[in-house]
Amino acid sequence: MTIADADPVSIGQHLLGIEELSAEQITSILDLAEHYRETTLRGAEKLDDLRGIVVANLFFEPSTRTRTSFNLAARRIGADTVDFSASGSSLSKGETFVDTALTIEAMGVDLVVCRHRSPGAPHMLASHLKAGVLNAGDGTHEHPTQALLDILTIRQRREIQGLTVALVGDIRHSRVARSNIHGLLKLGARVIVCGPATLIPRTITQMGVEAAYDLDEILPEVDCVNLLRVQFERQRGAFFPSIEEYAHLFGMTAERIQRAKDGLLVLAPGPINRGVELTPEVADGPHSLILNQVTNGLFVRMACLSKLAQERRRARNSN
Amino acid sequence: MTIADADPVSIGQHLLGIEELSAEQITSILDLAEHYRETTLRGAEKLDDLRGIVVANLFFEPSTRTRTSFNLAARRIGADTVDFSASGSSLSKGETFVDTALTIEAMGVDLVVCRHRSPGAPHMLASHLKAGVLNAGDGTHEHPTQALLDILTIRQRREIQGLTVALVGDIRHSRVARSNIHGLLKLGARVIVCGPATLIPRTITQMGVEAAYDLDEILPEVDCVNLLRVQFERQRGAFFPSIEEYAHLFGMTAERIQRAKDGLLVLAPGPINRGVELTPEVADGPHSLILNQVTNGLFVRMACLSKLAQERRRARNSN
Amino acid sequence: MTIADADPVSIGQHLLGIEELSAEQITSILDLAEHYRETTLRGAEKLDDLRGIVVANLFFEPSTRTRTSFNLAARRIGADTVDFSASGSSLSKGETFVDTALTIEAMGVDLVVCRHRSPGAPHMLASHLKAGVLNAGDGTHEHPTQALLDILTIRQRREIQGLTVALVGDIRHSRVARSNIHGLLKLGARVIVCGPATLIPRTITQMGVEAAYDLDEILPEVDCVNLLRVQFERQRGAFFPSIEEYAHLFGMTAERIQRAKDGLLVLAPGPINRGVELTPEVADGPHSLILNQVTNGLFVRMACLSKLAQERRRARNSN
Numbered sequence: 001m002t003i004a005d006a007d008p009v010s011i012g013q014h015l016l017g018i019e020e021l022s023a024e025q026i027t028s029i030l031d032l033a034e035h036y037r038e039t040t041l042r043g044a045e046k047l048d049d050l051r052g053i054v055v056a057n058l059f060f061e062p063s064t065r066t067r068t069s070f071n072l073a074a075r076r077i078g079a080d081t082v083d084f085s086a087s088g089s090s091l092s093k094g095e096t097f098v099d100t101a102l103t104i105e106a107m108g109v110d111l112v113v114c115r116h117r118s119p120g121a122p123h124m125l126a127s128h129l130k131a132g133v134l135n136a137g138d139g140t141h142e143h144p145t146q147a148l149l150d151i152l153t154i155r156q157r158r159e160i161q162g163l164t165v166a167l168v169g170d171i172r173h174s175r176v177a178r179s180n181i182h183g184l185l186k187l188g189a190r191v192i193v194c195g196p197a198t199l200i201p202r203t204i205t206q207m208g209v210e211a212a213y214d215l216d217e218i219l220p221e222v223d224c225v226n227l228l229r230v231q232f233e234r235q236r237g238a239f240f241p242s243i244e245e246y247a248h249l250f251g252m253t254a255e256r257i258q259r260a261k262d263g264l265l266v267l268a269p270g271p272i273n274r275g276v277e278l279t280p281e282v283a284d285g286p287h288s289l290i291l292n293q294v295t296n297g298l299f300v301r302m303a304c305l306s307k308l309a310q311e312r313r314r315a316r317n318s319n
Numbered sequence: 320m321t322i323a324d325a326d327p328v329s330i331g332q333h334l335l336g337i338e339e340l341s342a343e344q345i346t347s348i349l350d351l352a353e354h355y356r357e358t359t360l361r362g363a364e365k366l367d368d369l370r371g372i373v374v375a376n377l378f379f380e381p382s383t384r385t386r387t388s389f390n391l392a393a394r395r396i397g398a399d400t401v402d403f404s405a406s407g408s409s410l411s412k413g414e415t416f417v418d419t420a421l422t423i424e425a426m427g428v429d430l431v432v433c434r435h436r437s438p439g440a441p442h443m444l445a446s447h448l449k450a451g452v453l454n455a456g457d458g459t460h461e462h463p464t465q466a467l468l469d470i471l472t473i474r475q476r477r478e479i480q481g482l483t484v485a486l487v488g489d490i491r492h493s494r495v496a497r498s499n500i501h502g503l504l505k506l507g508a509r510v511i512v513c514g515p516a517t518l519i520p521r522t523i524t525q526m527g528v529e530a531a532y533d534l535d536e537i538l539p540e541v542d543c544v545n546l547l548r549v550q551f552e553r554q555r556g557a558f559f560p561s562i563e564e565y566a567h568l569f570g571m572t573a574e575r576i577q578r579a580k581d582g583l584l585v586l587a588p589g590p591i592n593r594g595v596e597l598t599p600e601v602a603d604g605p606h607s608l609i610l611n612q613v614t615n616g617l618f619v620r621m622a623c624l625s626k627l628a629q630e631r632r633r634a635r636n637s638n
Numbered sequence: 639m640t641i642a643d644a645d646p647v648s649i650g651q652h653l654l655g656i657e658e659l660s661a662e663q664i665t666s667i668l669d670l671a672e673h674y675r676e677t678t679l680r681g682a683e684k685l686d687d688l689r690g691i692v693v694a695n696l697f698f699e700p701s702t703r704t705r706t707s708f709n710l711a712a713r714r715i716g717a718d719t720v721d722f723s724a725s726g727s728s729l730s731k732g733e734t735f736v737d738t739a740l741t742i743e744a745m746g747v748d749l750v751v752c753r754h755r756s757p758g759a760p761h762m763l764a765s766h767l768k769a770g771v772l773n774a775g776d777g778t779h780e781h782p783t784q785a786l787l788d789i790l791t792i793r794q795r796r797e798i799q800g801l802t803v804a805l806v807g808d809i810r811h812s813r814v815a816r817s818n819i820h821g822l823l824k825l826g827a828r829v830i831v832c833g834p835a836t837l838i839p840r841t842i843t844q845m846g847v848e849a850a851y852d853l854d855e856i857l858p859e860v861d862c863v864n865l866l867r868v869q870f871e872r873q874r875g876a877f878f879p880s881i882e883e884y885a886h887l888f889g890m891t892a893e894r895i896q897r898a899k900d901g902l903l904v905l906a907p908g909p910i911n912r913g914v915e916l917t918p919e920v921a922d923g924p925h926s927l928i929l930n931q932v933t934n935g936l937f938v939r940m941a942c943l944s945k946l947a948q949e950r951r952r953a954r955n956s957n
Binding site: 359365383384387388390391394395589590591592593610611613614616617 | 689690692718720722723733734737738740741742743744745746747
């Protein structure tokens with residue numbers, strides 16, 4: 001298979017987090033994603049690399065976007081997909097999480113894409129399943145494919161090594177922030193986390209990042225801002241006084257872009273709240289890479305699924 | 320590609336309504352649908368015309384029938400499909416309608432089939448997307464594929480030119496009626512709308528139709544009745560005194576069929592309410608074309624998707 | 639087609655219950671399932687036997703497991719699938735059950751897999767449709783593919799003829815029990831039903847089985863126990879005093895296994911309630927065939943769908 005030949009770097013049986021990956025492994029995923037992008041742009045509409053591979057989406061949190069992105073990615077490289085959602089599943093009949101996963105695996109599933117509100121849930125699955133497990137977000141812990149697509153989007157514009165990236169917003173509850181931090185640092189970027197003091201854990205600097213509480217202060221230094229979503233549906237406590245104040249202090253506006261470096265890259269892992277994390281003007285403006293992120297999400301997920309499927313086939317053949 | 324060769328009439332990038340189509344364009348869709356029907360009857364079980372094309376169903380109103388019909392139509396000509404529903408989507412996280420659509424498009428979707436309670440919603444999408452947009456029902460405005468399948472079903476039995484068709488029931492709230500009126504008039508039919516006075520807008524005759532309030536009076540003149548569904552779930556106000564009275568005045572019965580022209584065609588865009596718009600005897604009788612409509616729905620949607628996919632490919636190749 | 643050649647035994651147009659099948663028909667399904675298992679194990683990842691066949695899942699009771707198993711089975715042999723669920727369908731708009739099915743059939747569906755809470759619902763469909771109907775569970779009546787997969791799982795370890803099988807638990811409400819009884823008796827097994835007296839109908843022995851109320855008494859005689867699920871979500875009345883007492887009297891424990899025959903086979907149609915029908919130790923132990931059942935479910939459903947599709951093609955070609 002040409003892909004296996006061109007891509008000798010294994011990322012292991014599962015993809016649970018960016019923390020566990022080496023810079024070489026991250027780069028190999030990004031390179032394969034780029035390969036899929038080029039193949040698609042050259043007009044190849046559908047590939048058969050994963051023919052016979054069954055991918056199950058096991059989502060215990062609602063997510064149309066990520067689930068659809070995984071579905072489309074899987075099918076674009078020839079895999080078959082099957083969706084599980086928490087509601088209506090056997091879980092409501094009293095079955096345990098692991099039993100549900102074992103049952104799905106026994107139906108011949110090769111790869112399980114799992115989203116769960118509990119940090120570590122995919123790791124628990126991985127310890128019980130022969131199928132490959134891909135973490136699509138586990139609580140506040142990691143969301144590896146989101147970080148990979150963010151980094152790919154940046155890498156298409158700038159070299160990551162030496163770049164200064166600001167992650168802005170709710171760092172405390174953000175698995176996207178954690179995964180980005182791991183990935184960006186491994187690839188040699190400087191990372192600043194910036195947001196209301198209540199939303200930045202004191203211990204975060206131990207990860208190797210800088211903490212800032214004033215966006216305007218750091219703005220002249222950064223090459224890229226990644227505007228984390230204000231998660232109205234998650235935020236129970238009152239971590240900031242009001243949406244208006246948040247938007248005033250941390251929202252990206254045309255005026256702030258003027259005061260930033262030329263060619264500032266603006267990322268936002270959607271769904272965005274227009275007028276909160278950024279103004280419509282910025283969202284739709286030339287600095288915004290929001291839709292590039294969505295498109296790259298497809299290619300990154302094709303790459304991750306492809307790599308895990310290779311491992312899976314290797315394991316099956318050696319049985 | 321044989322289909323593109325055999326079918327030189329473009330319907331444009333989007334299919335938003337019958338109002339915007341010419342008689343020639345309508346006829347070209349019906350002809351292509353007929354071509355697909357014959358291909359299917361000759362035993363061709365699955366076609367590859369749309370291989371590599373991704374069709375997204377973006378339904379903001381529940382609809383199992385129409386969504387399934389589009390899904391089956393798309394897959395029967397080789398397209399890949401992905402379903403979005405309003406519940407569970409990013410819309411509940413505060414994302415705007417257009418951002419949702421842009422995100423879906425950025426995932427590599429070629430055609431968006433959209434149903435929405437607001438008239439004009441698909442037009443708004445069309446103005447923002449490069450993907451082709453197909454209106455699957457927008458509020459009380461239009462439902463083009465339903466009209467096309469109704470007209471195809473009639474055309475398989477009678478020449479449309481000069482035919483008298485009665486649309487019976489709730490004209491006021493019916494996008495099916497509006498789309499049928501546009502299509503039938505363009506193809507040269509005489510159209511009578513008939514129902515309780517409260518459910519027939521006074522301005523309707525400006526569209527070129529006749530209005531009648533007594534079904535028994537017009538019955539001897541009509542070749543075809545299309546019995547619009549009484550939409551219990553939509554009807555908030557009290558537009559008619561009771562279901563019993565509606566059934567008595569406007570329901571199609573065996574007795575009414577006897578007083579009608581020989582060979583009266585009975586259409587009803589389901590789901591039907593047996594005993595309301597028509598009796599079970601009529602629904603299952605020889606005049607009823609209800610199930611033919613469903614089957615034609617598949618072929619009409621194959622034709623529409625195929626035509627839009629051709630435009631989409633043309634646009635992509637010229638980029 | 640090689641499968642049709644190798645498999646001359648027809649099971650008819652529909653699969654509504656095990657009661658209607660002969661031993662020869664049952665065996666032919668199991669043999670075909672075994673054929674599919676071997677084909678899969680030899681590495682054939684996807685077959686094209688049912689290319690062009692459309693399978694509709696018409697589930698009026700929630701069931702992720704069975705629906706997914708049918709979906710994966712259908713697609714593994716090349717069929718296209720479409721899911722209907724009760725919520726959101728036209729049924730909520732007032733359409734009748736049969737009209738919904740007729741509509742689905744008119745969309746070109748070849749096989750309808752139906753689950754419904756009312757016994758006989760699939761039989762009603764079968765009497766109205768030209769499509770093949772496969773009963774995926776109708777109330778307390780039958781669940782043929784579950785029985786077939788249970789029996790296949792046993793047959794992979796022991797000859798059925800002369801074997802003693804105990805069905806343990808809620809016999810009264812169990813379609814799984816009824817289908818197993820029919821199948822096992824036809825293949826020559828001895829069947830004991832065992833559970834609280836309130837959950838064993840007095841008339842059950844007329845089916846040809848023995849009734850027992852004390853698991854420990856019959857345990858030394860049985861070769862296989864099939865532990866029916868305690869259906870918390872179904873059980874309205876109070877048929878047994880408490881879950882604890884049920885688990886104490888009828889739950890399979892390591893201690894009970896020690897007192898049973900060597901090589902006791904432990905089956906349980908999931909989703910299991912760990913600590914109720916069986917302890918985690920037993921569920922994950924060497925006697926448990928629970929995950930084999932799930933895997934065999936895939937092959938049995940491939941076999942049933944394949945046989946019905948052959949009939950369907952035969953009927954279409956002779957039209």
